[in-house]
Amino acid sequence: MHPPELLGSGGVEKLIRGLLEFRRTALPALLPRLQSLAERQAPKTLFMTCSDSRVVPNLMVSTEPGDLFVSRTVGNLVPRADENGASTGDFAATACIEFALHVLHVDDVIVCGHSRCGAMKALLEQLPASPDLAHLAGWLEHARPSLDRLRRMTTLDPALPEYDQLSQANVLTQIDHVLSYPQIRDRVVHHDIGIHAWWWDIATGDLHIYDREEHRFALIDERMAERMLQRRSWSP
Ligand SMILES: [Zn+2]
Numbered sequence: 001m002h003p004p005e006l007l008g009s010g011g012v013e014k015l016i017r018g019l020l021e022f023r024r025t026a027l028p029a030l031l032p033r034l035q036s037l038a039e040r041q042a043p044k045t046l047f048m049t050c051s052d053s054r055v056v057p058n059l060m061v062s063t064e065p066g067d068l069f070v071s072r073t074v075g076n077l078v079p080r081a082d083e084n085g086a087s088t089g090d091f092a093a094t095a096c097i098e099f100a101l102h103v104l105h106v107d108d109v110i111v112c113g114h115s116r117c118g119a120m121k122a123l124l125e126q127l128p129a130s131p132d133l134a135h136l137a138g139w140l141e142h143a144r145p146s147l148d149r150l151r152r153m154t155t156l157d158p159a160l161p162e163y164d165q166l167s168q169a170n171v172l173t174q175i176d177h178v179l180s181y182p183q184i185r186d187r188v189v190h191h192d193i194g195i196h197a198w199w200w201d202i203a204t205g206d207l208h209i210y211d212r213e214e215h216r217f218a219l220i221d222e223r224m225a226e227r228m229l230q231r232r233s234w235s236p
Contacts, residue, residue, distance in 0.1 A: 033065060043069040046100035048093070048174070049112040050076045050119065054202045057112070061207075069104055071096040075119030075170065076111060077142040080177040089142055097184065101193065109178060112198040112207075113171040120167045123147065142177070146170035155215040168217050171197045172210060 047057050048071040057068055071093055078097070079089025087094045100106045113120075119140060124147075127137050149169040150156070156165040175197050179185045187193045197210035199217050208217040209224065218224055 030065070037066045041066055041069075041104070043067055043100075043104060044107045045069065046071065046097065046104075046106045046109045047112065048073075048076055048078065048096075048110065048178075049200075050074065050114055050117055052114060052117060055112070055114050055200055060200060060205075069096075069100045069106060071100075074136065074139060075117060075123075075143050076113050076174060077119075077139065077170075078111075078174050078177040079142050081180040081182070085182050090139070094181070097178065097181070101184065101187065106193065108194040108196060109184075110196045110198050111171050111174045111178065112200055113167045113174075114200040115164050115167065115202045117163065117167045117170075119143065120146075120163045120170060124163055124166060143170050143173065145176075146173040149173055153215075157216070168199050168208075168210075171199055 043066060045068055047068045049055050049057060051072045051074050057063070057070055061068075073093055078093045079087045082088050097109070100109070120143070122136075123140055123143055127133050127140070146166055146169045149172060150162075150166045153165075153169055156168055158165075160168075175195060178195065179188060184193075188195050197217075198220075199208040199210075200206075201208065207220045209220050209228065210216070211218045211224075220228070
C-alpha cells in the first residue's frame with residue numbers, strides 16, 4: 001500500500017512522529033478521561049488568545065482535555081458590538097463567546113495576549129500594502145483603538161518594548177469589546193461570570209494579570225494567585 005501523499009514536509013512529519021509517541025506514552029493514562037468526555041464537554045473557562053504558535057494555553061495553566069474552551073484569532077481580537085449589540089466584524093469570535101456562555105455556561109472568560117505578538121508589531125509598523133494581506137489588514141482594524149489606549153496609559157511597564165506595551169493595552173481593549181455585548185456585560189455586572197485580562201511573556205514563561213487597583217499588569221506569583229483566588233478579577 002502506498003503511503004498517502006502528504007508526507008515530505010517537515011511540519012507534518014514532526015506531527016506524525018509526535019502522534020505515535022503520544023499513542024505509546026500519554027494516551028493509555030488519558031483514555032479514561034477521554035472516554036468520560038466523549039459524549040459531552042463541560043469546560044468552566046473560555047480562553048481567548050492569539051493564534052501564535054508559542055502560546056500554548058493547556059501547557060501554560062496545566063489543564064487537561066475538557067478544561068478550556070478556546071478561541072484563537074490573530075492578535076486575540078474580538079470585534080466590538082454596534083449600538084444594536086451586533087458584531088461589527090467577523091462572527092467567529094462572537095459565536096465562540098455565545099456558545100461558551102449560553103450553551104456551555106462557563107464561569108470565566110480570559111482574554112490573554114502575549115509578548116512579541118506579530119499582530120501588534122504589524123499594527124505599529126503598518127503592514128505592507130498587498131492584496132495578499134488584505135484580510136489581515138482589515139482584521140487588525142479591531143485592534144486599532146489599542147494604539148490610542150497605549151498613548152493614554154501611564155502605568156504600563158516602560159522597560160517593555162513598545163509592541164509589548166501595545167499588546168498589554170490591546171488585552172484591555174479586547175476586554176472592552178467583549179463587554180460591548182449587552183448580554184455579556186450584564187452577566188459580568190451581576191457577577192454571573194468573571195472576566196480576566198492576562199498576558200503571557202514567552203521568554204520567561206510568566207503569566208501576568210491586569211491588576212485593577214494598581215492599573216498595571218502584575219506577575220501571577222504565589223502572592224497574586226492567593227489574591228486572585230479570593231476575589232473575582234474584574235467588574236466594569
Ligand atoms: Zn500574537
